[in-house]
Amino acid sequence: MKVRHLIFLLVLLFSLVHFSSQYTLAEEENDEQVSQEKIEGEGESSEKENDDNLSSEESEHSPSEENNNENPEVDSNESLIENEEIIEVEAEEPIEVSSMVSDGNLFKRGDSDPRIIQLKIDLAKLGFPVSNNPNENFGPSTEEAVKDFQSYFAIEVHGMADETTLNKIDEILSTPLQNGGNHADAITLKENLSKLGFHVSNNPNTAYGPTTERRVREFQAFYNLRENGIADEVTLAKIEELINTPMSRGDYRQDVVDLKVKLAEVGFAVSANPNPQFGPSTERIVKDFQSYYGLESHGRADNATLAKIEEVLGSPFRSGRNHEDTITLKENLSRLGFHVSDNPNTAYGPSTEARVKEFQSYYGLVANGIGDEVTLAKLEELLSSSFQNGESHEDVITLKENLSKLGFHVSDNPNTVYGPMTERRVREFQAYYGLVVNGMADEATLNKIDEILSTPLQNGGNHADAITLKEHLSKLGFHVSNNPNTAYGPTTERRVREFQAFYNLRENGIADEVTLAKIEELINTPMSRGDYRQDVVDLKIKLAEIGFAISPDPTPQFGPSTEQAVKDFQSYYGLSSSGIVNDATLNKIEEILNSPFRNGRNHEDTITLKENLSKLGFHVSNNPNTAYGPSTERRVKEFQEYYGLLKNGIVDEPTMDKINNLLNWPLRNGQSSPEVMKLKMDLALLGYHISNNPNENYGPATEKAVRDFQSDNNLRVNGIFDDPTKDKLNTLISELSLANYGKVTASALNVRSQASTNGSILTQISRNTIVEILGSESNGWYRVKVNGITGYVSGTYIELVTQPLSGRIIVLDAGHGGSDPGAIAGGMQEKELVLDVSLRAQKLLEEAGATVIMTRTTDVYPTLAQRASIANSSNADVFLSVHANAFNGSANGTETYWYNSYQSNNSQRLANTIQSATLSKLGLRDRGVKLGNFHVIRETRIPSALLELGFMDHSGDAAVLRQSSSRDRAAEAIRDGMINYFN
Numbered sequence: 001m002k003v004r005h006l007i008f009l010l011v012l013l014f015s016l017v018h019f020s021s022q023y024t025l026a027e028e029e030n031d032e033q034v035s036q037e038k039i040e041g042e043g044e045s046s047e048k049e050n051d052d053n054l055s056s057e058e059s060e061h062s063p064s065e066e067n068n069n070e071n072p073e074v075d076s077n078e079s080l081i082e083n084e085e086i087i088e089v090e091a092e093e094p095i096e097v098s099s100m101v102s103d104g105n106l107f108k109r110g111d112s113d114p115r116i117i118q119l120k121i122d123l124a125k126l127g128f129p130v131s132n133n134p135n136e137n138f139g140p141s142t143e144e145a146v147k148d149f150q151s152y153f154a155i156e157v158h159g160m161a162d163e164t165t166l167n168k169i170d171e172i173l174s175t176p177l178q179n180g181g182n183h184a185d186a187i188t189l190k191e192n193l194s195k196l197g198f199h200v201s202n203n204p205n206t207a208y209g210p211t212t213e214r215r216v217r218e219f220q221a222f223y224n225l226r227e228n229g230i231a232d233e234v235t236l237a238k239i240e241e242l243i244n245t246p247m248s249r250g251d252y253r254q255d256v257v258d259l260k261v262k263l264a265e266v267g268f269a270v271s272a273n274p275n276p277q278f279g280p281s282t283e284r285i286v287k288d289f290q291s292y293y294g295l296e297s298h299g300r301a302d303n304a305t306l307a308k309i310e311e312v313l314g315s316p317f318r319s320g321r322n323h324e325d326t327i328t329l330k331e332n333l334s335r336l337g338f339h340v341s342d343n344p345n346t347a348y349g350p351s352t353e354a355r356v357k358e359f360q361s362y363y364g365l366v367a368n369g370i371g372d373e374v375t376l377a378k379l380e381e382l383l384s385s386s387f388q389n390g391e392s393h394e395d396v397i398t399l400k401e402n403l404s405k406l407g408f409h410v411s412d413n414p415n416t417v418y419g420p421m422t423e424r425r426v427r428e429f430q431a432y433y434g435l436v437v438n439g440m441a442d443e444a445t446l447n448k449i450d451e452i453l454s455t456p457l458q459n460g461g462n463h464a465d466a467i468t469l470k471e472h473l474s475k476l477g478f479h480v481s482n483n484p485n486t487a488y489g490p491t492t493e494r495r496v497r498e499f500q501a502f503y504n505l506r507e508n509g510i511a512d513e514v515t516l517a518k519i520e521e522l523i524n525t526p527m528s529r530g531d532y533r534q535d536v537v538d539l540k541i542k543l544a545e546i547g548f549a550i551s552p553d554p555t556p557q558f559g560p561s562t563e564q565a566v567k568d569f570q571s572y573y574g575l576s577s578s579g580i581v582n583d584a585t586l587n588k589i590e591e592i593l594n595s596p597f598r599n600g601r602n603h604e605d606t607i608t609l610k611e612n613l614s615k616l617g618f619h620v621s622n623n624p625n626t627a628y629g630p631s632t633e634r635r636v637k638e639f640q641e642y643y644g645l646l647k648n649g650i651v652d653e654p655t656m657d658k659i660n661n662l663l664n665w666p667l668r669n670g671q672s673s674p675e676v677m678k679l680k681m682d683l684a685l686l687g688y689h690i691s692n693n694p695n696e697n698y699g700p701a702t703e704k705a706v707r708d709f710q711s712d713n714n715l716r717v718n719g720i721f722d723d724p725t726k727d728k729l730n731t732l733i734s735e736l737s738l739a740n741y742g743k744v745t746a747s748a749l750n751v752r753s754q755a756s757t758n759g760s761i762l763t764q765i766s767r768n769t770i771v772e773i774l775g776s777e778s779n780g781w782y783r784v785k786v787n788g789i790t791g792y793v794s795g796t797y798i799e800l801v802t803q804p805l806s807g808r809i810i811v812l813d814a815g816h817g818g819s820d821p822g823a824i825a826g827g828m829q830e831k832e833l834v835l836d837v838s839l840r841a842q843k844l845l846e847e848a849g850a851t852v853i854m855t856r857t858t859d860v861y862p863t864l865a866q867r868a869s870i871a872n873s874s875n876a877d878v879f880l881s882v883h884a885n886a887f888n889g890s891a892n893g894t895e896t897y898w899y900n901s902y903q904s905n906n907s908q909r910l911a912n913t914i915q916s917a918t919l920s921k922l923g924l925r926d927r928g929v930k931l932g933n934f935h936v937i938r939e940t941r942i943p944s945a946l947l948e949l950g951f952m953d954h955s956g957d958a959a960v961l962r963q964s965s966s967r968d969r970a971a972e973a974i975r976d977g978m979i980n981y982f983n
Helices: 002-018 028-038 040-060 063-067 078-090 115-125 140-152 163-173 185-195 210-222 233-243 254-265 280-292 303-313 326-335 350-362 373-383 395-405 420-432 443-453 465-475 490-502 513-524 535-546 560-572 583-593 605-615 630-642 653-663 674-685 700-712 723-738 830-847 864-873 904-922 955-961 964-982
Strands: 741-744 748-752 761-766 770-776 781-786 789-794 798-801 809-814 851-854 878-885 894-898 926-931 944-951
Touching: 115 140, 115 163, 140 163, 185 210, 185 233, 210 233, 210 254, 254 280, 254 303, 280 303, 326 350, 326 373, 350 373, 395 420, 395 443, 420 443, 465 490, 465 513, 490 513, 535 560, 535 583, 560 583, 605 630, 605 653, 630 653, 674 700, 674 723, 700 723, 761 789, 770 798, 809 830, 809 864, 830 851, 830 878, 830 944, 830 964, 878 904, 878 964, 894 904, 904 926, 904 944, 904 964, 944 955, 955 964
Parallel strands: 809 851, 809 878, 878 944, 894 926
Antiparallel strands: 741 770, 741 798, 748 761, 748 789, 770 781, 781 789, 894 944
């Protein structure tokens, strides 16, 4: 207290020398304004000093204080204290200060004194700031700050800076529990702060440094105390209160965060983002923790609870720790099926933690990865079990019997000994049902056995799920019942056993979890290529019923043929053609098989069906009824086959659509269409005369002509110009247009100048004479050419000849080839050109009925002698060698050669017909028919000719010869020339 008064006295004496002795008393706001004007520079200096001090404090902060050990803190006020001690020594007698006191108080509102500046500075240090730029006036703001200070520290509140107040300020500012201080109590303070969630150091010491100050400020801020960084009495009282009051529901305190973090570490997480609120969830978790570790479960974080948390977290059996007993722990875990290492050591690492978590989770413990007391107790319990290899217990008999029931047979005469065979079967059981495989009949294993044996889905049981089970088994090819109920009887058991056997499951006849999972998997997985499953057999049988047969002996294999059949089915019925048997495909199969229009069914609409079939030429009955019997099925199959539908005898959607479509066909009696006029003309060309003046109406006469046409051509007689009738008519008309020739069937036939008997007779031809047909007339007469005369004959006496070369053998020789390219010009090689034309001619000649012998069909070179030899040894009728010319670029046109050594007359006639036909087709210049001494026609003993198509080096000829259409015409010329020759 003396030091404080001496400081004030010195400041007063300094002020009396530099300032007037009179001060105007004013309100604090005015005082502050004056102070701003008078000592602005002083304020800036003060701020600068504060900044320097702050910088100094920051520079003392060491990151190491954040981590482990807090460095000893330096007392930054050491020099000031030394000065204060010097002043105290020199002041031998008390200095009078009575002139500064008013009404028994040191300072009050309205006073003005230089010492008030220091008062404001001290108040600010303690968390009660008055102004950023304090002056010497004691105004309302100063009074209010003093009142707050007095109230906060529980002294009389009057707003005057009396001796009690100043002493309290001095007391707080002189405490060693502030930045720069050093005191034994700092250790306890730091420990308590850490307990409350404001960690200072892992190794607290007596120094009160920047880190301690920062944590104290955080504590004060959190609990709405004055933030001064000093462990004052209020702060210490709050710390003491919290330390001595267990955390409980309703609290809002920082150490709750730390509690939640630690609880989460031991496996009792409250929140992923813990806050200071101790709410119902935190209380519940604390209760769970207490109950789990055998503490009183009241939900308050009392000392016993906190101690248990620390005990668990301090266990040597957690990740990162090292202990000799960890070896035994790892060995025990491995024995129980949670293998850690083949060479266990003392380190408790991530692998050990992971296995411990698996162990804890498996046995219903809290999975925190720590080898805590509960976990170790469970390990001990399991390792001392009587149900393990080498032990003996009366309940082992029941165990063996139960295992046998479930498909894991141990013995026909079970005893109490738990030996290697029992262990092996237990391991198999555990593996099969997804348990930890340790060979011990532990709690999880026994529970699983009891669970399976108590299911209602076994023989003698009764449950609603049995219906679904039966339905699914039937879908998968293991049919139980057409009317499944809730009873699980012998038939269901038998089908389940068959299912289990087929899919290599344990055969116990019980719909256990593995069996149900397999059923569910198959039900939810469409059949597809590569599958091997029983329901594939059923699929194949059903597909065959619908007309998509795969095999007479269907197997469970879903191979490429099955996939193709499924695709065909899907495509036919308008489904996505994937080859995968999805729900849409299965539904469509069932829809078709359940149709009322199939053999053995009965439906009122079957009468209409039969009547419609009869209308369309597929008569079923004169007195149709509702029964769909064999006759109806047979007629439906005939209908389907006739109209290119799938032949299954079922009136499915495509079949019904086709029936309705035909009954509403636009080309039938009573309809009208421009197409009808063409129909009448085409029928007339084929001898079915309807009218001399055909129109668009499809009447009775047209229907009769169509019926006659259908009857004559073995079609279904219905009088409707349907697709098969149209196809046949078009074929005949096409043959008519393609049939350039006809054979006379009358003993003598007149060729007239007009297409009627009114025309004059131009000539008369005899039976079997071949005529060239140039066209047809609507009245059934043909325009023909025969013996160089063009005229008309009645089609009644002409048999169209589509194969006028039938029985003829022709040798066709494509010149050159292989190493001999022949002429090269116009971007062409002769060998390639003539081979192309010859191959096209071969096709046309064969279509005309000839047998064609080719000297070459590829790019090879037969010698000239070989070509002649082929012709002479072939028993052929004629020989033609095909070539193309090249000369000087100006020569052009077509020419044909013959030779007079053998068959002179016939060879010349052959050359003439070939030349004439080629000129007609290609339209090139006629270079004539000439005698030529070429080996292949000179040495050939049958009628022979050599054709030169044109000149490859002439621009006009080359332009023609390069075109594919021209080559087609050249081939036609060879065909026509041969026909003309032989006829």
